[in-house]
Amino acid sequence: MDITNIDARIAAQxxxxxxxxxxxxxxxxxxxxxxxxxxxxLSAWYDDDTLFRSRIVMxxxxxxxxxxxxxxxxxxxxxxxxxxxxxxxxQPIANTWxxxxxxxxxxxxxxxxxxxxxxxxxxxxxxxxxxxxGAGDYNCLHQDLYGEHAFPLQVAILLSRPQADFAxxxxxxxEQRPRMQSRVEVVPLQQGDAVIFAVNHRPVRxxxxxxxxxxxxxxxxxxxxxRHTLGIIFHxxx
Ligand SMILES: O=C(O)CCC(=O)C(=O)O
Ligand SMILES: [Fe+2]
Numbered sequence: 001m002d003i004t005n006i007d008a009r010i011a012a013q014x015x016x017x018x019x020x021x022x023x024x025x026x027x028x029x030x031x032x033x034x035x036x037x038x039x040x041x042l043s044a045w046y047d048d049d050t051l052f053r054s055r056i057v058m059x060x061x062x063x064x065x066x067x068x069x070x071x072x073x074x075x076x077x078x079x080x081x082x083x084x085x086x087x088x089x090x091q092p093i094a095n096t097w098x099x100x101x102x103x104x105x106x107x108x109x110x111x112x113x114x115x116x117x118x119x120x121x122x123x124x125x126x127x128x129x130x131x132x133x134g135a136g137d138y139n140c141l142h143q144d145l146y147g148e149h150a151f152p153l154q155v156a157i158l159l160s161r162p163q164a165d166f167a168x169x170x171x172x173x174x175e176q177r178p179r180m181q182s183r184v185e186v187v188p189l190q191q192g193d194a195v196i197f198a199v200n201h202r203p204v205r206x207x208x209x210x211x212x213x214x215x216x217x218x219x220x221x222x223x224x225x226x227r228h229t230l231g232i233i234f235h236x237x238x
Contacts, residue, residue: 028197071126123235131230143199143217
């Protein structure tokens with residue numbers, strides 16, 4: 001796996017446009033973050049038990065249908081590179097959001113320092129994950145919160161080819177505004193595209209200042225084939 005290629009692909013994204021999109025809708029697409037070969041390699045890792053600290057069968061927990069593995073430490077270099085390389089682009093947005101939401105929490109520039117904060121609070125287990133869905137599988141609306149410390153943005157990368165490898169299985173986001181019913185958006189992704197989205201709350205500018213919107217994400221039912229995703233969550237878990 002060519003890590004310099006991943007670094008270059010992170011650097012090549014339009015981060016100003018990404019920020020605009022995150023502020024406007026709480027999500028943004030990074031087109032072609034990973035190339036097709038990298039996606040194929042990462043999908044194949046799903047079957048390698050040595051890479052994972054635990055395996056979750058979603059139906060057993062009421063999370064949906066499908067399965068995933070949480071990577072073990074030390075993370076494979078490609079995963080560490082994605083986690084550590086995406087974070088510095090998101091950290092300024094996270095701090096602005098925290099300020100606008102009236103939170104005193106601030107996120108350090110360096111991801112390793114944020115991980116130290118998680119570990120000191122007992123959140124020591126790595127959260128990057130690889131998911132696999134087959135026909136009939138789905139992921140219920142949820143939030144990936146794993147303890148007191150939570151970075152407000154996370155990333156999911158689609159490793160499979162829509163229409164060719166699978167059908168259905170769309171990434172969806174919902175947002176709940178105060179005193180309003182939930183609204184849903186489908187995020188159209190191609191193989192190698194990443195979606196960045198709010199883990200929990202995001203600020204929205206209203207007539208009387210910012211208010212707080214609650215977001216959830218999930219995946220609609222796969223009609224056929226198999227779909228792999230790589231999830232990058234920036235906080236660790238209890
Ligand atoms: O499979 C997906 O697209 C979503 C996976 C997910 O829930 C996550 O990465 O947190
Ligand atoms: Fe998730």
